Amino acid sequence: MAKILLGVTGSIAAYRACDIARELMREGHSVQAVLTRAATRLISPDTFAALTGNPVVVDVFDEPVPGQIAHIRLAQEADLALIAPATAHTIARLALGLADDMLTTLALATRAPILIAPAMNPAMWSHPATQAHVATLRERGVVFIEPAYGIMACGDEGWGKLADTPTIVQAVALHLRHASDLQGVHVLITAGPTYEPIDPVRFVGNRSSGKMGYALAEAALAHGATVTLITGPTALTPPAGATVIRVQTAQQMYEAVQAHFDACDVFIAAAAVADYRPERALPRKRKRTGEAWTLRLVPNPDILASVAARKGDRFVVGFAAETDKALQHAQAKLSGKNLDLIAANNVLEPGSGFEVDTNRLTLLYADGRIEELPLMSKRACAERIIEVVAEHLRQRRGA
Ligand code: CTP
Secondary structure, X not given: OOEEEEEEOOOXXXXXXXXXXXXXXXXXOEEEEEEOHHHHHHOOHHHHHHHHOOOOEOOOOOOOOOOOOHHHHHHHHOOEEEXXXXXXXXXXXXXXXXXXXXXXXXXXXXXXXXXXXXXXXXXXXXXXXXXHHHHHHHHOOOEEOOOEEEEOOOXXXXXXXXXXXXXXXXXXXXXXXXXXXXXXXXXXXXXXXXXXXXXXXXXXXXOOXXXXXXXXXXXXXXXXXXXXXXXXOOOOOOOOOXXXXXXXXXXHHHHHHHHHHOOOOEEEEOOEOOOEEEOOOOOOOOOOOOOOOOXXXXXXXXXXXXXXXXXXXXXXXXXXXXXXXXXXXHHHHHHHOOOOEEEEEEOOOOOOOOOOOEEOOEEEEOOOOEEEOOOEEHHHHHHXXXXXXXXXXXXXHHO
């Protein structure tokens, strides 16, 4: 069972965290409570210490076990961090990456998934500042357990009440299940553009940022998968835990995919591979002559089609970046390339496609189903695709 860090902040709902701690322990989890200073004015750390059997920490310098640095040990040991209730102030501190008490320090130091159940006055919850911080944290993969509607302690009515205890405990259970549903599954992902050299300083490339592929790697890791990320040149930092293979050209990406495909269970081709390369890369920089210059391009291998043709029982996902008739073209690629799923988008649509953080995808399944996703962050799109992969593997295991 899991080790859960329970962060409690200075909301009037702080007393409800006792109940949440008890329910989590009833499910078999161990709970380590971490209170903010404001929370200690509303509820005593001793209550949590007695309930959970673990000494409660508040300050960064609280060292319940002599000789151990508590914030690092607790951060590393945790399987999941739940902050319930979370005030607007703590949400803001988390979004900014502040580390001015034990709870915010742990939130920065841990690699465990973080779930936040906010509780505050409705005006504070709907305030653009709070909503912007929530959006920032969501982008980073933090999961929010939405507050409920009701009458607050102050008498105001609206959205802002701490979600009820069963909802919070269920969200934790669901998340823990998610965190391991791809355990033992090897996911191979291509990401970013490829650069096809013209001469030592110039290349033929495209505007792919790599964000979609990196978000997929992050989501697959969060579900417990072993991830190999084969990436073209990007400015992004790969997610911790992925095996990263850096390539420049389509030919190098092709070779890397061929070398790793046999060992994978799932292949996701998110790279924007240059379809053509200059026939010959010049050994020296080409000088300007003032004359017209014709560059002869030859086709690159289709990486996705080459491996999907021999996929066996692997689940293979492709992307289709289109500018017109997106569904029709995507459908043709789905069947033509022998895929299980294709994610299509119209790159001319605002907020969709290259260099932006959002995407509007339509998922086309091999069995004919079509699922339209709303415009959302690439991380959220990635999460849905990884869920589809997990659902597929679950069904196959059950079959
Ligand atoms: N792809 C690939 N190798 C290539 C070209 C594309 O692996 N040489 C993969 C991409 O990663 C993507 C999918 O194939 O998952 C579709 O790529 P796209 O460029 O949209 O399709 P193409 O097959 O290149 O067709 P077209 O350019 O005509 O749209």
